[in-house]
Amino acid sequence: MSKRLIQIFGFLVSSLGWLFVLCTMAMDFWRITQRGGQGGSFIIKVAWYWSNLWKDCFTDSTAVTNCRDFPVLWSVTAYVQGVRGLLMCGLTLGFFGVVLCFIGMDCTYIGGADQTKDKLLFAGAVFHVAGGVSDISAYCLYINRIARTTFAANVGPGVLRYDLGTPIFLGLVGCFLIILGAVFYVVTVFRVICPKSQVVYAYGGGTYMDLRSKGRTLYSGYYKPSGQYAAYVGSGRSSSSKISRLSQTTPTRVSERDAFV
Template sequence: MNKRLIQILGFLTSSLGWTFVLCTMAMDYWRITQLGGQGGSFIIRVAWYWSNLWKDCFTDSTAVTNCRDFPVLWSVTPFVQGVRGLLMCGLTLGFFGVVLCFLGMECTYIGGADKTKDKMLFAGAVFHVVGGVSDISAYCLYINRVARTTFAPSIGPGVLRYDLGPPIFLGLVGCFLILVGAMFYAVTVYRVIFPESKVIYAYGDGTYMSPGTRGQTYAGYYGQYGSYLGSGRSSSSKISKLSQTTPTKMSERDAFV
């Protein structure tokens, strides 16, 4: 596939994932539980308790919602504070990754020379990977907290067993897209930034030379009967086996003379 197409696909994928994670910060129903709704009464009485990163809410069967905002920053529940911090860190790194990758793509005419753009693109991919890992850690921390209460054999009075809400799954999909986009970026520039070291065949007797000593070799041709390939450090010259002596055919005029 063309290098530009891969980079454009990576940009769209990583940007979409970053947007998904950003949207989950403001979404409701991170965790939700339902009370009531059972029994033989023709009047169904049901209530929902749900929470996000900023408040706890209660919604009754008449669709009236009452919420309690979380207190100030230093008195928030520790795990909620950790989830907020990890998500904000991941979003910040992802923002810098989007900017660097946009400047480093081959289809954009800003960012400098090609080698500089490749380095910027690779740096943006690294930012995306680190930010994606931070986002995944935040969601895993929240899931672990909910699962510990849900699957506990016994809980105290007044403690509810919550289920996971849609923002968790949307955020995990966004993290996956971020990592896939970073992989697309890295594939297009990895060989340019980290080229493979090549070995040069220098002598006919099986001796090999590394690229660092390539400039120390020279070739000289003497007459029409052979070729010479030597090293500046060696004291004795060697005749290359690759080019052997070939006799020159004399013309009939020279033979007559």
């Protein structure tokens, strides 16, 4: 698969993940429980209690819903404030990550040279990972709060045992897609992290340079420079000043006829 296709696929996957996370902030039924549903009369009475990040609600069997909006910011429960803050922080990081990745993609004609675009794409992938970790922390904080009440040994009267709602699972899937998209980005720009090394051989007044990949040269099967030539291994553009040792030439023998002349 080509570099452009991998980057496009990563962009679509990560964008879908951020869309899932964004939708969960406005969705209902973050936690839900029910009371009733069983009785001896022909009318089955049941009630659902559910909550999200902005309100607590009650729905009865006649589909009538009554909600209580959360008060001002400093009066909201601490864990709800933490979940809101982590999600908003993650969405902010994701916004910068999407912009940087869009500029650094190989199929766009903005961002400058290829090396600059690769660096921008790598920076965008880092923003994606940081935002995804922030969102995962928010969902885990909410899950931990519900689990502590649900699996507690002793629960006081009037305390409801809630179950996890659909937005939690949708948000976790979105975080997985975000990190997966960041991995696709990094795969295409691994040269920024691990640049290829170069080997420079000096012979007389000139130089000979070839790329070395995984400890083997491109000419390993056909030509191998002798030990009398100096070599320099590095990453980047070579110059004569980087050569560690000048080549040493073998002294030539003078025949008797040439000495006589």
